[in-house]
Amino acid sequence: MTQDIFATRVQSLKASAIREIFKILEAKDVISFAAGAPSPDVFPGKELAAFANELLADNYSGALQYSVTEGYTPLRNAVRERLCRQGSVSEKDNVIIVTGGQQGIDLAAKVLVEDGDGVVVESPSFIGGLNSFRSYNAKLFDVRLKEDGMDLEQLEQILKNNKIKLIYTIPTFQNPSGITASLENRKKLIALANQYDVYILEDNPYGELRFAGENVPTIKSLDTQGRVIYCGSFSKTLSPGLRIGFVSAREDIIDRIVVVKQVNDVHTPILNQMCAYRFMTECDYDAHIKKCAGIFGQKCAVMIEEIERCFPKSVTHTNPQGGLFILCTLPEGSDSKAILQKAIAKGVAFVPGNTFLIDMESPSNILRLNYSASTEDKIREGIRILGDVLHECLD
């Protein structure tokens, strides 16, 4: 079989290393810090089971029939109302329910990015975003992530010298770094976008999971020109398996996304949307999120304590105030992918940094650790093992 049956735009796509690591882990007894998921302990299984039962027993035609592409209207209204109440988006913006935040990113890319268009991404960034842009033949440019967000001097040089259509950013509890862009950084970013007439895709699936520090306004809330497309998700606050996300943007952008979604999957599964709506409105969603964030914050503290005790001093780490990830930086010249093989052999896994970069082939000295999906005991044990592996490889 020749490879040339495949369209050029998908030939260079690589399977997510994270999904590949999962395959190895399934076969082995390994403590995994590779996941990007909340702990199943916080899934409200009983509540969702009761809603699904009732929905299917009482009025199953609504739950099982085709529905509108924009989303189950009560859920769509509830999401919109919540986003407006939080000040994340404005009353003028429209909302569509999508099949996970991933579909939101992909549909935004599909409606905005033409072959060869310049798209700026953070370095490091989320592989699902990178692969979406790759699949529309975007020309990718990366911008270093600093402690307070994107390096805006580097960004401005790129904007000056290239035709950029879109900036993709995860400003709050970024994946993979856990970094949150400061308000100052966000204001300058939107000012640059206005100056160079560039759109921004603000991806915010983790924003509600804050366990320390003060809330920072979304970039969307600073947008006066309708150039920010805001993407959110129920995956980290309710359940990733439900596959429910949302996009909020200017009406004409949402209208385009609606048409394009019709080609993709017609609409997001309606039963899932109904269950999510009932959970949101009948179960104190805020209290649920607060509980999740509290648990993740505690686990994060345990992981950081163990990292500081067990890792070589040459390894630095981020200090997230929310979300699911810590990013570690090894000394210059280290290759976290090579270290992963040794770590798995000793019983612990993480995601190597090359996964999060435009150039996935070159060695990378960063690695991502997830703290939300493991128990505190497993975090302590896994970080101790990883510490030994790192001492072996780096000392």
Ligand SMILES: Cc1ncc(COP(=O)(O)O)c(C=O)c1O
């Ligand atoms: C930054 C970021 N955006 C979007 C997503 C997509 O999540 P989902 O499609 O499950 O909503 C993820 C998932 O890990 C993510 O990390």
